[in-house]
Amino acid sequence: MPVIEVTKLHKRYGDLVAVDDVSFAVEAGEIFGVLGPNGAGKTTTVECVAGLRVPDGGGVSVLGLDPRRDAAQLRQRVGVQLQESQLPDRLRVAEALELYASFYRNPADPATLIDKLGLGDKRNTAYKLLSGGQKQRLSIALALVGNPEIAILDELTTGLDPQARRDTWGLIEQVRDSGVTIVLVTHFMEEAERLCDRVAVIDRGRVVALDSPAGMVSTVAPQQRIRFRPSAPVDDRLLTDLPEVSAVQRTGSQVVVTGTGELLHAVTSVLARHQIVAADLRLEQSTLDDAFVELTGHRPAN
Template identity: 60%
Template sequence: MADPIVEVRNLRKTYGAKVAVDDVSFAVQPGEIFGILGPNGAGKTTTVETLAGLRSADGGAVRVLGIDTLRDPAAVRDRLGVQLQESSLHDKITVAEALGLFASFYDDAADPRELMELLDLADHADKQFARLSGGQKQRLSIALALVGNPQVAILDELTTGLDPQARRATWELVERVRDTGVTILLVSHFMEEAERLCDRLVVIDAGRVVAEGSPAELIDGLEGGRTVVVRFATDDAARGRTLLADVATRHPDVDRVEVSDGGLEVAVTGTPRVLFAVVPALAEADLVPDDVRTVTRTLEDVFLAVTGRTYDPQAEREPALAGEGDRS
């Protein structure tokens, strides 16, 4: 295995009595899309801003491309592209003007025209920033992070505020950027986004790493637990709920039963053999449901397992720490 392109060891950052990052460690391999995942306020943005040399640290070590960014952030700045959440430009600057301006900051800048082609911005080159859609602004933000030809790009909360179609289009662009050879650190609070894009990731909660691995490894590592969702016709729903509640009380492979959708759907969760408890019970009762499906485990299940609480991507953003502007 190649040497890590990014190494974070025992990173700690506090703001007065508030501990924003507490003993965070991870390593990123060249060419990866590496996710830093967690709810708003978890410490994600503080971690990557410290990694990029934009914040000081109270403890730990950070190396990017072999350079200690805590001691010498300027030494890596031209090789590290950063797209931070809530970044903005002057309303009247055009896409081409913004890329040309940012390119002038670097000795070996990327060709702005090639970036516009890569990120589907060529048709909007003369459009002013204020007139861009949310998705177009995000694509421009990625382009500005890449204009210095970085080896590593940090993309922070890239798709927050985008509609589902724009979000998925942005995911395809991120994969396209990775295919050019750029290693990407993707900061997100969207579990689906991380599951789709990331080769490996860490889950951070309350400033600490609570899980690490590839999405598949983390999901496969969940102990037991399978869910079968049974949907009944209106006339059969009451009998179906009673039947499956009874199965839960007497079958060792069933842990719990949850009713939803006005009583028409019943989710039965238990061991990997839970399906063998549900289907025979339905057959014996001669009860034919409208639908039976197994539910795929996701990173949301991982989050529940490692934190003990349900993950809510729509939760209100925690207020910034006074005087620090820390957003997560």
């Protein structure tokens, strides 16, 4: 039984169609990624799910409820972390969490949450004095302080340094392990690959793919690449004759072989038969990044 169902969602701003036709379902307890280039309609989609915007067409159901009609109920049960939402400069960490906790019927204990998010020594620090990572963690804490069943997190780690980003990922996994369903909007492929059970790629207001990150990579971009430095000259034909190989390129003394299937085994065997040693050998497998480029025709931002 899905906890979020989006069917044929359509939303426009004047003449601009932000979301053309988006459908997906999120299962209880998963981390569901919404990926896409900037302006693809990701944020608008989750804003409709969060009940912040009224769809022009199609339906959204969250926990079996209507985000607009049952807004009051859903605000108790769904936590939302919006893109670029800040707090007043002089508000302190503990004050913010205690205030937001007071809005909910069954809130989490603010003090425990502060410790869990590693903000224990910042409890009495004003918002403006927090680092980017700390602000982000506070923002996540505010989305979780109501003990939600679903957390919607938009652009979770944008603007964070790599360490803070990894820490945040660990945190999100903990939250999921506590039973919260998470909808994660991101344009970081690494983040989606690491965290998401399933991802929907949205481009120009439509879902162009919906699968697990690994499944998406293997169907969309099954190519592998091997780079090595041969110890003796290699005839290209030796490699191109292999059924697994689709292309051979040379850059300086380096040979780059592209192909599918048991590519590594096929290439190393043929080299061994000709007594050629492959130095500096590296196997590069496609990532979600490559799949994304295949699907949308452009590189993800950053």
